[in-house]
Amino acid sequence: MSQIEARVSNVGSVAKAPINLTFTMPSTVSAPAKFSRIADSWVCLTTGQVVNCTYNKDLPAGANTRLRIPVTPSSATVLATPFVASVAGVLNEANLANNGPVNLTVATAVAAYVLPAAAPLVVGQSPFTYQVIDPAVIPKYAMPLPNPNAPFFKHTPDTITLAGTDSYNLDIKQVKSQILPPGFPATNVFAYGDPARPDTYSYPAHTIEARSTHVSNTSGLGKPVKVKYTDSRSGTALHLAAIDHTIHGAMAGRQMNPWPAVTASLVAQGIILTDPPQGINPGAIEPDIRSVAHLHGAQVIDQGSDGYSEGWSSPTGAIGGATSANPTVPYNPNPFDYTNNQESTMLWYHDHTLGMTRNNVYAGLAGLYMIRDDNEMALINGNKIPSGQYEVPLVLQDRMFKRNGDLAYPDFDINTGTGTTADPSANPEFFGDVMVVNGVSWPYLQVEPRKYRLRLLNGSNARFYTLTLNQAGTATTVPFQVIGTEGGFLNAPITTNTLTIAPAERYDIVVDFSTLLGRNITIRNTANQPYGRKNACPVAVAGGNTGLCAPPAPPTLGLADQIMQIRVNIPLNPAVPVVPALPASLRTPIPTLVNTNPAAPAHQVLLGEKLDQFGRVNPILGTPTDGFLDWTNPITEQPFANTVETWEIFNSSVDAHPVHLHDGAFQVLERQPFSAVLGASGTLQNICYSATPLTAINGVVSACAGTTVPTLPLPAEIGWKETVIAYPAESYIPPGKPGEIVQGQVTRVRMKFEGIGQFVWHCHITEHEDHDMMRPMIVH
Ligand SMILES: [Cu+2]
Structure with a gap:
């Protein structure tokens, strides 16, 4: 300014x-x-x-x-x-x-944004490297934070066409959005919007608000929602974030998951197998402008409305993916049925297209979806929690901008340089250098000296945030209370000074500004990028199960370590009573999930890392006994609906991964370090939970001595969740060749699957899920 x-x-x-x-x-x-x-x-x-x-x-x-x-x-x-x-x-x-x-x-120096001189292009160089705005020239705290909970920022349902149902039409258009401060160019984004109200196309998308139909509601106000998804973009437009046509789901003649043959049993169960039985998509290259929406965190949903990643639709009306195996039940986004059969919470809807989720979400295709239930309305109406203008969702994202204001997204392999692999190329992770909240770069929020309810969503592709609220210019932090997680309210508020939130996780927090009138507070971030890595690791490990590994790096001081500013500078409005101390109990206690079949072994899955055909880091899933499995390998996860089972998520990679299971919710049980003998294709043998890791000397594996005590989840994690951070080994040792020892950490959750059908589970670092860190599952 x-x-x-x-x-x-x-x-x-x-x-x-x-x-x-x-x-x-x-x-x-x-x-x-x-x-x-x-x-x-x-x-x-x-x-x-x-x-x-x-x-x-x-x-x-x-x-x-x-x-x-x-x-x-x-x-x-x-x-x-x-x-x-x-x-x-x-x-x-x-x-x-x-x-x-x-x-x-x-009077004061003019901070005009002047386009930096374009450097000469080097043959083979990606234009990306010279196009990006220096984030240091972007003024911070220059724009007010939009509130996605404001009435004008909510979609208006059609309540007439289908009685008892809120119907919406969410369309997609390319629009301009002023993400950067005035004076900087506006940014082209892909935006969901209601075609009947052109002003609603926005990034992030407008909010849908729904009433829970969960059995715990007696008010009778619950309603299902139907959303018809359409697409008004130009079908021939260039994507705003370049698509890599070498990775699964986005390649020409791509290989689809070879589903099991349709059996009488599957038909009787009503399970739709949506892929060509031959396993090859008969089509040629699929359009870059295509999408499929997923309501993230919807717990009770039919398989046809979950936005299965192989389905898609395009502006031309073409649909793909889920059309061949069972022509009588084609992929059909019109409409998706959302039952709202779950407790009060904040979900988000976002694109989930196979092999290009990262591109579509980065370009703007995400919005919030609030479910309110009777319990929450009693808390609000009883003035037990802040509400209305005092309830502010914060969608945390990181972005990078070109000199013309457009989104910048690396289109070459940042580890191996340019010209050596695919072009455009996917990357292991994207970390933007500009912090964006609710679609605005480094915004500020003006508040009264009273309690506010902040509803956090990490909507970033890969960046984790370890958040603190610091009084500006000081190390003094402001404590806050966590009242909810992805699936609803906690039993009781948890007081803390800091919180780590991974991509797709949500936390519902209450901050009390009542003693802070006149203060500025900075929401700060200290999470390394990538997150979870404890040590540097070699640049390459020949013959090993991993390759390229940048050392952990803290967020850049003055840039990614600052997210937004809160100014306590609005006089207290005496007409609105302040919320007193939060109630000790926020809800009827969360029932503890108990395994339906206690004798059944835990369901073991694997997170790992390998190199792809171009030598790029290829984060991957699998099982400890089968090793690494691509999207196209036969389905290994086939749980049963309405049963509770323990999932053991073994992380043998060097990073933390936010693991998201569709079709239900889980409770985090514990985490425990392990060591194991690395077998072929990433398999884990002799899994050992000893404090002293196994050794393998001259092929002789040491005995597993003792068992460590598992670590309980953080108090704020003890609620309904559907995304959990699976940490790597506490002390990272570079993985070696088969026969050598790998260290990792297992995360145990107790999961209840809700509906039968074909769903997915995956890492929610979108660069990971797009590059094969996603697996199909069939819930029987
Ligand atoms: Cu991951």
Whole structure:
């Protein structure tokens, strides 16, 4: 923000209020519609380029007053000085000199955004490297935070067409969004919106609000939701984030998952097998402009409405993926049925297209979906928790911008450089250098000195956040209370100073600003990128099960370590009673899930890392006994609906992965380090939970001595969840060749699957799920 200054002097006798000053801004400069300098009695209104200011005090003879006008220059503006403004003194001013023109000067350095000079292109170089805006030139805390819980930011349902159902049409368009501060170019995004209300196409998308139909509700207000998804983009447009056509789901003639043959048993169960039995997509390359939406966290959902990743639709009306195996039940997004048969919580809807989820979500295809239940409404109506304007969702994302304002997304392999692999190329993770909350870069939120409910979603592709609320410029943190997780309220508030939130996780927190009037608070982040890695590791391990591994890096100081600012500067509104101390109990206690078949062995799955055909890092799933399994390998996970079983998630990779299971919710039991003998294809043998890792010397594996005590989940994790951080080994040792020892950590959850059918489980680092860290499962 720049400022230009007007100094108005009274060269005559006493000038009586009001004194008016009018001037015209250059076309490359904008000013706020209304601003005031209460301390020195100036009030200004801006219409177009004309700024009209009124000084509402008398100005004694010889005195002068100074007005500073906040202005935002647009690209490459150079503010020339002086500007000339005309001043109108009081009526009947005797000294006409008082009504003459005055000069305005530039008072503070102009932070105009000037496009950096384009570096010459090097043959083979991706244009990406010279296109990106230096994030340091983007002013922080220059734009107010939009509130996705505001009534005008919610989609309006059609309640007429289908009685008892809220119906929506979510369409997709490419629109411009002012993510960066005024003066910077607007950004092209893909946006969901209601075609009947063109103003609703936005990034993030407008919010859907629903009432729970869960059995715990007696009010009778619960309603299902139907969403018809359409797409009005140009089918031939370039994608806003380049698609890698070498990875699963996005390749020409791609191989689909070879589902088991349709058996009478599967038909009797109503399970739809959606792939060509021959395992090969008969089509040629699929369109880059295509999508399928998933309501993340919907616990009770039919398989046809879950947004199975191989299904898609395109602007031309073409549909794909799920059409061949059972032609009578084609993939059909019109509509998806959302039952809302779960407790109060904040879900999010986002794109889930196989092999390009990262691109579509990065381009903007995500929005919030609130489910309210009777319990929550009683808490709100009883003034037990903050609500209305005091409830503010925070969608945390990181982005990177090109010089023209468009989204930048690396389209070459950042580990191996350019020209050596696929082009465009997927990357192991994307970390943006600009922090974006609710679609605005480094925003600020003005609050009253009272409690606020902040509903956190990590909507980033790969970035984890370890959050603290710091009083600006100090190390003093503001404690807060966690009241809910992905699946609903916790039993009781948990007080903490910090919280780590992985991609797709949600936390519902309450912050009390009542003693902080006049303070600025910065939401800060200290999570390494990538997250979970404890040590640096070799650049390459020949013949090993992993390859490239950047050392863990803290978020860049002054950039990714700051997310947004909260200003406690609005006077307390006495008309709205403050929320007293939060209730000790937020709900009827969460029932503890108990395994339906206690004698059954735990369901073991594997997270690992290998190299793909181009030598790129290829995060991968599998099982400890089968080793690494691609999306296209036969389905190994076939649990049963309405049963509870323990899943043991073995992480033998070097990073933490947020593991998301569709079709239900789970409870986190514990985590435990392990060591094992690495077998072929990533299999784990001799799994040992000893504090002293196994050794393998000259092929002789040591005995497993003792068992460590598993670590209980954090208090804030003890609620309904569907995404959990699976950490790597506490102390990372570079994985070796088969026969050598691998270390890792197992995360145990107790999962209850809700509906039968074909679903997926995956890592929610979108770069990982797109590059084969996703597996199908059949729930019987
Ligand atoms: Cu992952």
